[in-house]
Amino acid sequence: MRIGVFGGSFDPPHVGHYLAAVDAAERLQLDRLIWVPAAQQPLKAARPHLASAEQRFRMVEAAVSGSQIFEASRIEIDRSGLSYTVATVQSFASQWPDAELFLLVGEDAWSRFEEWHEPETIRTLVHIEILARDKESTYSGRVVEVSSTEVRARARNDRSVRGFVQDAVAEIIESERLYKWVHK
Numbered sequence: 001m002r003i004g005v006f007g008g009s010f011d012p013p014h015v016g017h018y019l020a021a022v023d024a025a026e027r028l029q030l031d032r033l034i035w036v037p038a039a040q041q042p043l044k045a046a047r048p049h050l051a052s053a054e055q056r057f058r059m060v061e062a063a064v065s066g067s068q069i070f071e072a073s074r075i076e077i078d079r080s081g082l083s084y085t086v087a088t089v090q091s092f093a094s095q096w097p098d099a100e101l102f103l104l105v106g107e108d109a110w111s112r113f114e115e116w117h118e119p120e121t122i123r124t125l126v127h128i129e130i131l132a133r134d135k136e137s138t139y140s141g142r143v144v145e146v147s148s149t150e151v152r153a154r155a156r157n158d159r160s161v162r163g164f165v166q167d168a169v170a171e172i173i174e175s176e177r178l179y180k181w182v183h184k
Contacts, residue, residue, distance in 0.1 A: 003096060004033040005126065006104040007076070007085060009041060010056050012173060013063040014151050014165045016144035020131045024104050025069055028129065032069050033104075034092070035060045038083035039076045042117065050152060051178050053077045062168035086118040089125045101126040155179040 006021055013035070025033045037056045051059070057077055064070035075091060076083040085103070092101060103126040105113065110130045113119055122128070151164050156179050162170045173179065 001031045001096060001099040002029060002102065003092065003099045004028060004030045004102045004104055004129075005036060005089060005092060006033060007036040007038060007083070007088065008106070008109075009148065010035070010037045010060050010063075011051050011148050012056070012059045012151055012161075012165055012169055012178070014146050014148060014169075015163070016146045018063060018166065019144055020106075021070065021104065024102075024129060024131060028102055030069060030102065032071065034071055034073045035064055036073045036076055036088055039080050040082050042082045042084065055172070055176065055178060059165075059169045059172050062172060063166050065168060084117040086116070086121050086125075089122055093125050103128050104131055105129065106131050152179040 004021075004025060006017075006024075008017070010017065021033055021035070024030070037053065037060050039053050054077070057072060057074060061072040064072055075088055079087065089101060089103060092099075103122065105128055107130060110128075113128075116122065146164050151161050151173075154161050154164065155173050160170075161173055165173065
């Protein structure tokens with residue numbers, strides 16, 4: 001079995017995340033791709049998430065609903081505290097000892113990989129796949145010019161987020177008035 005692990009803030013998850021995940025899943029021939037919203041990322045501890053962990057999980061769950069291979073995991077949220085990728089991949093490696101694990105990492109996160117908790121242990125447990133944003137990089141899927149920052153700004157300014165996120169995610173953002181109070 002080939003299992004991918006796709007972690008991040010997902011504040012909110014957007015179509016760029018989704019399309020990168022689709023491309024990676026196809027290219028790597030994954031049987032499953034587990035999206036893991038972080039409770040609190042250690043390297044972003046000074047900048048707290050704008051949506052709660054529960055809201056971000058529900059948005060990820062909505063984003064992946066209907067997919068045959070994508071699923072949302074609460075592993076880091078239920079563990080709470082700082083979200084160390086090494087603990088997550090160790091848990092998945094124990095849960096599926098015969099699986100080949102792949103960790104999907106965005107270019108921005110990859111640039112700081114050596115600062116992560118136990119990067120060498122992570123390397124022994126998973127194959128690391130870098131999700132690039134441009135065609136000049138080693139692996140790239142589609143280039144999608146959308147970011148969580150842009151989606152939050154659109155929501156804050158009463159502009160539609162539809163098309164930037166899946167409709168089910170847009171409904172959560174709209175119904176809960178997420179990102180309205182952000183002053184950045």
